[in-house]
Amino acid sequence: MAAKSVIPFGPQHPVLPEPIHLDLVMEDEHVVEAIPSIGFVHRGLEKLVEKKDFQEMVYVAERICGICSLGHGLGYCDAVEHLMDLEIPERAKFLRVIWSEMSRIHSHLLWLGLLADAFGFESLHMQAWRIREQVLDMFEESTGGRVIFSVMKIGGQRRDVPQDMLKSFLERFERMEEEVKVIARTFMDDAAVQSRLKGIGVLSADQAEALGCTGPFLRASGVARDIRSTGYSAYGDVHVEPITGTVGDSYARCDVRIREIFQSFEIIREAVGKIPEGPVEVPVKGFPSGEYMTRIEQPRGEALYYVKANGKKFIERMRVRTPTFANLPGLVEMLKGCELADVPILILTIDPCISCTER
Amino acid sequence: MAMINMIGTELKNLFSKPATRKQEKEYPENTRGHVVNDMDVCVFCGACMMRCPSRAITVDRNAKTWTIHPMSCIQCRACVDNCPKKCLSMEKRFTEPGPEKLAITCHQTEKARLAEEAMKKAAAEKAAAALKAKQEAEAKAKAEAEA
Numbered sequence: 001m002a003a004k005s006v007i008p009f010g011p012q013h014p015v016l017p018e019p020i021h022l023d024l025v026m027e028d029e030h031v032v033e034a035i036p037s038i039g040f041v042h043r044g045l046e047k048l049v050e051k052k053d054f055q056e057m058v059y060v061a062e063r064i065c066g067i068c069s070l071g072h073g074l075g076y077c078d079a080v081e082h083l084m085d086l087e088i089p090e091r092a093k094f095l096r097v098i099w100s101e102m103s104r105i106h107s108h109l110l111w112l113g114l115l116a117d118a119f120g121f122e123s124l125h126m127q128a129w130r131i132r133e134q135v136l137d138m139f140e141e142s143t144g145g146r147v148i149f150s151v152m153k154i155g156g157q158r159r160d161v162p163q164d165m166l167k168s169f170l171e172r173f174e175r176m177e178e179e180v181k182v183i184a185r186t187f188m189d190d191a192a193v194q195s196r197l198k199g200i201g202v203l204s205a206d207q208a209e210a211l212g213c214t215g216p217f218l219r220a221s222g223v224a225r226d227i228r229s230t231g232y233s234a235y236g237d238v239h240v241e242p243i244t245g246t247v248g249d250s251y252a253r254c255d256v257r258i259r260e261i262f263q264s265f266e267i268i269r270e271a272v273g274k275i276p277e278g279p280v281e282v283p284v285k286g287f288p289s290g291e292y293m294t295r296i297e298q299p300r301g302e303a304l305y306y307v308k309a310n311g312k313k314f315i316e317r318m319r320v321r322t323p324t325f326a327n328l329p330g331l332v333e334m335l336k337g338c339e340l341a342d343v344p345i346l347i348l349t350i351d352p353c354i355s356c357t358e359r
Numbered sequence: 360m361a362m363i364n365m366i367g368t369e370l371k372n373l374f375s376k377p378a379t380r381k382q383e384k385e386y387p388e389n390t391r392g393h394v395v396n397d398m399d400v401c402v403f404c405g406a407c408m409m410r411c412p413s414r415a416i417t418v419d420r421n422a423k424t425w426t427i428h429p430m431s432c433i434q435c436r437a438c439v440d441n442c443p444k445k446c447l448s449m450e451k452r453f454t455e456p457g458p459e460k461l462a463i464t465c466h467q468t469e470k471a472r473l474a475e476e477a478m479k480k481a482a483a484e485k486a487a488a489a490l491k492a493k494q495e496a497e498a499k500a501k502a503e504a505e506a
Contacts, residue, residue: 056412059435123369130378137387144389144449150435158440159389186365 002028007340011040015118015344018354022347026340034335036328042358049315054080054288057315058152064320065356066147067110070103071298072320072356073152075305078232078296080154083288083309092156093234094275098166099143099151100233101264101271106135107299108257108264109180111351112187115254118345119196127183134176138169156281166272177265184258197251201334201346204248213330214323215301217350220256221248227297238270253349287311298323300351322356386451391434393454396425398468400446402475407438407447423467429454430461 005026011019019040025033048060061076062069074096081088113128136146142161143149151158187193203213208221218225219242226242228235243259245252289311295304301323308317327350335346372378386392394416403425405418415431416438418424432454439447467475 052412059412059433059437063433124365127368133378140390141387142389144391144436145434148433150391158436182364182368190365 004032009343013344015114015348016352017114018352020347020352020354022335022343024335024340024343029339029341031335031338031340031343034332036332038328038354038358040358041355045359046318046320049318051314053313054309054315055154055284057318058154059150061320062148062150062152064359065322065353067107067353068103068298068300068303068356069148070099070152071296071303073149074100074233075294075296075303075320076307076318077152077154079292079294079305079307080288080309080315082292082294083290083307084154084284084286086155086282086284088156088282089279090234090276091160091278092280094237094271095157095161095280096152096233097235097238097271098161098268098275099139099149101267102135102139104264104299105176105261106132106139107351108261109135111257111348112183112254115345115348116187118348119193121186121193124183124186131176131179131183134172138172141165142169153281155284156279158281160280163275163277166275170269170272173265173268177262180258180261184261187254187258194251196342196345197254198249199247200250200342201338201349202247202249203330203334207333208248208330211329211333212326213301214326215298215351216243216253216256216260217301217327217330219243220245220252222246225302227295227302230295232294232296234271237274238267240267250345250349257351287313288315300324300353300356301327320359322353322359324350324353324357327352328357388451390451391436391449392451393429393434393449394427394432394438395448395450396427396465397446397448398425398465399470399474400444401425401465401467401471402444403467404443406441406443410437410441412437423472424464426462426464428460428462 007024007026009022009024010016011021021037021040023035023037024031025035045060045064049057052060058073058077062073064072109128109132113125113132116122116124116128139149140146142165143151143159203221205222208218209223213221214225222244224242224244226240228240229242241263243256243263245256288307288309291306291308293304293306295302297303303323304319304321306317306319307315309315331347331350331352335343338346403418403420403423405420408414408416408418412435413431413433415428415433417426419426434449436449439449
């Protein structure tokens with residue numbers, strides 16, 4: 001038996017966009033155990049509820065993460081709206097769905113680009129990000145921001161999107177879909193890409209479920225669980241079918257995310273067709289009281305928001321559980337037995353967002 | 360097979376214009392760049408200061424100044440949405456990067472000062488007129504009571 005050695009991995013590493021540290025216990029070239037440690041970018045955002053009132057907290061919630069900014073704002077607003085018994089207008093609900101799906105497209109394209117970069121296919125990385133840029137442009141036109149959108153508000157949306165702008169988005173998504181098809185073929189059919197992804201980091205459905213994994217990471221293992229099918233916002237009015245893989249390896253995760261991009265195009269098309277006219281916000285009176293827990297599906301997986309309020313201006317407690325936090329046990333499990341050269345790709349396949357995790 | 364697919368894309372990229380933009384891009388109408396204040400209209404009510412989540416705006420009513428700390432501003436547009444006089448607006452361009460933490464102070468303009476004085480004068484006249492009318496009514500009531 002070979003001697004064991006420990007290789008520290010991260011928090012700074014070329015493939016890691018954000019800081020996570022792993023102690024890899026190695027036996028020759030194989031990982032025996034991975035011990036994660038986080039806490040490098042903790043900002044104490046949950047504690048801020050004591051200093052910012054419940055309406056100002058929307059801005060804080062949106063800044064938990066740069067990629068899923070919209071989802072965090074949505075989750076927090078949804079929880080507080082339930083506490084205050086606010087029924088937000090239908091149009092605002094549909095806008096939330098459209099923007100959520102646009103977030104999913106840009107998040108998944110970002111991930112595909114990072115993955116291509118991690119296995120050394122630089123031009124594919126550039127192509128994925130070039131396509132993603134168009135979604136950011138659409139976000140800028142409709143919300144006013146490329147990364148932090150600031151459109152969520154308790155009681156609806158802060159701004160409406162004109163109907164002709166939504167129609168023009170559909171045409172642009174049509175063109176984008178063709179472009180995504182081209183890079184999707186390269187991701188799925190290329191022999192060199194397959195050799196880096198197929199059979200790497202297999203996580204069975206039982207394991208994934210027992211470890212509490214979420215999102216595309218869980219669905220790639222064959223568990224059909226998607227919080228969108230619970231029908232929050234206007235998801236009850238559009239057709240959402242959880243997309244699953246079977247094998248549970250890196251290739252299946254890539255496949256699930258690519259198919260989710262196309263599903264998002266479909267959902268946006270359906271939502272724009274069904275969106276009613278009308279106001280986008282309702283007036284807010286009084287302060288929230290009680291406690292509520294809401295679950296939403298972010299691009300990376302299921303996120304959970306807990307809000308406890310006692311009828312005052314300041315909320316008593318807010319808790320956010322982000323998808324990456326739930327996926328870390330799965331990551332540690334699938335790292336066991338893999339080769340050192342595959343570690344960067346395996347970490348990427350859970351789509352880690354450490355800033356979300358540490359809040 | 361897929362490689363051939365990718366080669367087509369690569370060749371297209373070789374002969375087409377760059378996908379990246381020049382720095383002076385066309386900003387869409389809604390872009391939240393930075394906050395500006397129309398000092399001709401501002402009445403120093405302080406609503407923006409109250410609603411700013413990052414406390415980047417300071418309003419001094421006595422000195423008639425409106426100060427913004429651009430480095431603290433998070434471009435959330437809360438001040439613009441809550442301005443009663445609609446004198447705040449968002450410019451498309453982002454603020455210039457700089458080596459130090461700026462504080463931009465705007466003073467009341469001559470036009471705004473004159474408008475405020477005119478308004479104060481009008482209010483004083485109105486109050487005086489109201490007082491006079493009240494006194495007259497009281498005197499009348501007194502006369503009637505005596506008679």
